[in-house]
Amino acid sequence: MIELSKRLPKTPIIVSLLLLCLSATLLGCKKDPRVVFIQGVWYYKDAHLANIPSESAQVTTWVFENGYVSMDSCCFVKMNFTGYYSVTERAENELTLELFNLQGQAADIVLHRDDTLIAILKIDTEADTLRVNNDGPYTRLNP
DSSP states (O other), X not given: OXXXXXXXXXXXHHHHHHHHXXXXXXXXXXXXXXXXXHOEEEEEEEGGGTTBTTBOOEEEEEEEETTEEEEEEESSSOEEEEEEEEEEXXXXXXXXXXXXXXXXXXXXXXXXXXXXXXXXXXXXXXXXXXXXXXXXXXXXXXX
């Protein structure tokens, strides 16, 4: 009768191989610093409407959280939606995101799961600001 322990590799060898595979996998998964930078809540207040009675400003907030996106904007044009994003293009200080699986509204348009939107984010790491489709600059509310 052959003992099972003679046929299987020793536990330290298996653990060593697993650790080697895990470290090789983690080294290949380095996150894009631009994607890391956009994570969090971003705020912009456009005060150009301050001279219109009953409209003080357009206030917009974007949230990017590991593939999840939400946007809320009011007072002149009301928009609010949630969904997911994926990066479709990358440039030196710019990301193009496709927003999908959306729910909510963009002005008078009701968004549905099969609707997609494009958001072009211009990143300024020195000023810690973000422009979304040339709107902004947005300032970070929290990381």
